[in-house]
Amino acid sequence: MEIRQIATIAGKEFWDRLRNRWVLAVALVFTAFALVIAYFGAAQQGAVGFRSIEVTIASLVSLVIYLIPLIALMLGFDAIVGERERGSLDLLLALPITRFELLLGKYLGLAAALAFSTVVGFGLVALVLARQLDVGALFHYFGFMGSSVLLGMAFLSLAVMLSVFAADRTRASGLAIALWFFFVLVFDLLLLGALVLGGDGYGSEFYPYLLLANPADVFRILNIFSLDDVRTLYGLATVFPPALAQPWMLGGVMLGWIALPLVIAAWRFRK
Amino acid sequence: MPNASSGAGADPLATAAAEQHPGAQATEATEAAGTTDAVVTVRGVRKHYGAVHAVDGVDLDIRRGELFGLIGHNGAGKSTLFKMMLGLVPASAGEIRIGGVAVGGRDFRAARRAVGYLPENVVLYDNLTGLETLHFFARLKGAAAADCAPALERVGLAQAARRRVREYSKGMRQRLGFAQALLGKPRLLFLDEPTTGLDPEAIRDFYATLRELRAEGVTMVLTSHILAEIQERVDRLAIMAAGKVQALGTVQALRERMDLPLNIELRVAAVEIAAVRAALAGLPLLAVGDCEGGLALQCRRELKMAVLEALTMLAGRVSDIRVREPSLEDVFFGFAD
Numbered sequence: 302m303e304i305r306q307i308a309t310i311a312g313k314e315f316w317d318r319l320r321n322r323w324v325l326a327v328a329l330v331f332t333a334f335a336l337v338i339a340y341f342g343a344a345q346q347g348a349v350g351f352r353s354i355e356v357t358i359a360s361l362v363s364l365v366i367y368l369i370p371l372i373a374l375m376l377g378f379d380a381i382v383g384e385r386e387r388g389s390l391d392l393l394l395a396l397p398i399t400r401f402e403l404l405l406g407k408y409l410g411l412a413a414a415l416a417f418s419t420v421v422g423f424g425l426v427a428l429v430l431a432r433q434l435d436v437g438a439l440f441h442y443f444g445f446m447g448s449s450v451l452l453g454m455a456f457l458s459l460a461v462m463l464s465v466f467a468a469d470r471t472r473a474s475g476l477a478i479a480l481w482f483f484f485v486l487v488f489d490l491l492l493l494g495a496l497v498l499g500g501d502g503y504g505s506e507f508y509p510y511l512l513l514a515n516p517a518d519v520f521r522i523l524n525i526f527s528l529d530d531v532r533t534l535y536g537l538a539t540v541f542p543p544a545l546a547q548p549w550m551l552g553g554v555m556l557g558w559i560a561l562p563l564v565i566a567a568w569r570f571r572k
Numbered sequence: 573m574p575n576a577s578s579g580a581g582a583d584p585l586a587t588a589a590a591e592q593h594p595g596a597q598a599t600e601a602t603e604a605a606g607t608t609d610a611v612v613t614v615r616g617v618r619k620h621y622g623a624v625h626a627v628d629g630v631d632l633d634i635r636r637g638e639l640f641g642l643i644g645h646n647g648a649g650k651s652t653l654f655k656m657m658l659g660l661v662p663a664s665a666g667e668i669r670i671g672g673v674a675v676g677g678r679d680f681r682a683a684r685r686a687v688g689y690l691p692e693n694v695v696l697y698d699n700l701t702g703l704e705t706l707h708f709f710a711r712l713k714g715a716a717a718a719d720c721a722p723a724l725e726r727v728g729l730a731q732a733a734r735r736r737v738r739e740y741s742k743g744m745r746q747r748l749g750f751a752q753a754l755l756g757k758p759r760l761l762f763l764d765e766p767t768t769g770l771d772p773e774a775i776r777d778f779y780a781t782l783r784e785l786r787a788e789g790v791t792m793v794l795t796s797h798i799l800a801e802i803q804e805r806v807d808r809l810a811i812m813a814a815g816k817v818q819a820l821g822t823v824q825a826l827r828e829r830m831d832l833p834l835n836i837e838l839r840v841a842a843v844e845i846a847a848v849r850a851a852l853a854g855l856p857l858l859a860v861g862d863c864e865g866g867l868a869l870q871c872r873r874e875l876k877m878a879v880l881e882a883l884t885m886l887a888g889r890v891s892d893i894r895v896r897e898p899s900l901e902d903v904f905f906g907f908a909d
Contacts, residue, residue: 309712317697388691394659395660395687398712399681
């Protein structure tokens, strides 16, 4: 494996996103949403203004859980199939670069663009809020930012995987939307339905483990378990065994969600 | 994944380069290649897609420093063969070697460093400028960034170096694709329909560059559907049909093998036609027919001189004689059908 080749591909992907202002646009969206939520999140309760970091993070989590998977899937769905459809893939593959290096370079470049947007977008808000936050609150906020980056990486990995499998861009975009619906909307409903139907019967203790099969849920658990006030806001928290809620373990599951689709993509793309 | 060694000594095609210079050990280079003087060897190669036999048992040697043409109808298998030689498509059976290295094998990456490729309808990145495009490919090929500006100059794009590819015409894109293929001083060039979209002047410049490259000892494989264009320029060619090489050799050899008749046109005034016909009666011609402005004859190649000698006797009645050699088109359709 040649790092130089991977870095060249990754560098091009990153600079492309920087130059066409994708990074700027996404960062601005994150900043705007985060500021609005921080200051107006409690407007329903008749209050305006920043209240607490915990409530802010809880609101941000429920927003980011929709937004980041969508952005990541849109960013990566045509990584390979787009090159193939445009006709530029053959030229790349005839160069002294392996298919794995090309795939990894694409992923890393896109991941860097997404991570950069996320960190800059939410980081700006941290600067704005810095005076009103103590060290503990900042720690929580940085935890939220870090897990947001991981969430993006996981869905980007899924996107790159389907970009290898899809026959054309149209199908790839359809699959990306389907994947988003499944993980962000349908998965939890199915799980809740199963929980309600199955009640407290045999096997119900396995349900919490099934949450690990969805990177969006892993993200949610990562964030709500670090905040005592917030835990009570979510029903899920009460059914989730604390033993599973170790941040290092959830982080490991997230890394698995990043690695596994990439491994499958590399296997499929090898020929 | 093969670990590439970028040293020149490990580069199988670098030995081909060395052979062009005095003092280089040519015998070593050819022995390393396994066959005499062949840069590309194709042995028993097949490619099957289910029941479709796209390439059905091809054997081919492409010699060092030659300009080799590959022609055939759409679906004849030439694109598939091209892609297999580049390692883009794995062969179902058989073996292809580039500079003695098996395509797709352990040392193939090093061999690829000495290969340039211009795909048919080359697609580059619209958002980059011409120079940025070449910088990107130069990095991937391990070529120096300083080589990029001269490469643009060579294809006549120096003026457009800082313009985005989005603004390029089709011909300019094709030339940029060619500049990309020339990066890293390749010893072997694969050019797929390289003159598509070029105007006649650019086509002339393009072939002038190919001649320069051949003088430098670069081996080139090109496909073209413009047969008249290719037949004057390639050293040898292979005609493919139904997944097989139907004919292989120089244009001249193929013509002779086909034994196509010569066409001779005589310019004759209308009043003289009957007399000329009568005079031709004794000649060993295959056919005599009318054509615009005179008569059209066909004769066997080996009788060319005898027939021409007889025709000069008719100088008073025949005002002009045109001899037309069978074109590659005739040869091509003869083999492909």
